[in-house]
Amino acid sequence: MKSYSLIDAVGIVHTFDKVPQRIVSLVPSQTELLVDLGLESKIVGITKFCIHPKHLKNTKCIVGGTKKVNYDKIKALKSDVIICNKEENTLEIVENLRAVCAVWVTDIVTIEDNFKMIEDFGKLLDCNIEAKLLISGLSFALSDFKQFIERKPIRKVVYFIWKNPYMVAGSDNFINELLKLNRFENIFENQPRYPEMQLQQINEAADLNFMFLSSEPYPFKQKDILEMKALVNQPGIILVDGEMFSWYGSHLLKAFAYFKELHLKL
Structure with missing residues (x-):
C-alpha cells in the first residue's frame, strides 16, 4: 500500500x-x-x-x-x-x-x-x-428525529454538568448542539463553554421550563434534586443521561431514541 x-x-x-x-x-x-x-x-x-x-x-x-x-x-x-x-x-x-x-x-x-x-x-x-x-x-x-421534534414547543432549560462549584453547559460544545436539536433553548448559550453559576440565577431566569441535572461528568442523583428544590423556585428539575447529550460518534443512534422517550415524559 x-x-x-x-x-x-x-x-x-x-x-x-x-x-x-x-x-x-x-x-x-x-x-x-x-x-x-x-x-x-x-x-x-x-x-x-x-x-x-x-x-x-x-x-x-x-x-x-x-x-x-x-x-x-x-x-x-x-x-x-x-x-x-x-x-x-x-x-x-x-x-x-x-x-x-x-x-x-x-x-x-x-x-x-x-x-x-x-x-x-x-x-x-x-x-x-x-x-x-x-x-x-x-x-x-437524524432525519427521523427532526420530523419527530419539529412541532414540539421550544422550552427554556439549563443543563448542569458539575457541582461545587455549579457549572453548566454554555455555547461551543456538543451538549449545546444537542439541546438545540431538541428545541431546548439553553439560557446560558450566550456564555462560552462551561461557565460557573450561582443557583440564585435560576430564580432570576424568566420563563425557565426545566433544569437538567446530568449523570456525567458529575453524577447527579435524586438527592441533588431534593437539595436544589429547597433552594430554587423551579419544580421542573430532571435527571438526564449525560452520555446521550455528550457522547458523539455512533452513540448518537442511541441518543435519538432516548430523546424521543424524554420528550414523551416532559
Missing part, C-alpha cells in the same frame, strides 16, 4: 506508510465508535472511562483517564496511532504523546463535525465501507 496523508481536526498533517494496526483511544465515545466500525481487534489501549462495550475493560490495557495517562504504559503498547479529542484530552497530554507516535486529534462541536470524524476514521483506518454505512444510518435517524 502506498503512503497516504490526512489532516486532523486541529490542522496537523499525518503521513502513514501503512494503515495503523495498533490503536490507543483516549476518548470513551471514540472507543465505542472504533468498535462499531469493526476495529476492536486493533484497539490495544483505552481509558478507565471507556465503558462501552463493557467487556473492553477486561480485554484491553487501561492506560489512565482522559486528563491523566500513564505514559510508560502507552509507550509499551507500541501503538501506531493514538486517538484524542481537543476537549477531552489536555494539550499537555497530546503534545507529550506526539513523541510516542502519531496523535490524531478530533474536535466535535456540531453534528456535522461528528459525521466528518466518522468519515476521517474511515480513511485513516481503512474502514471506508463501515464508515459510510454508519453515516447513512445516523443520517436516517
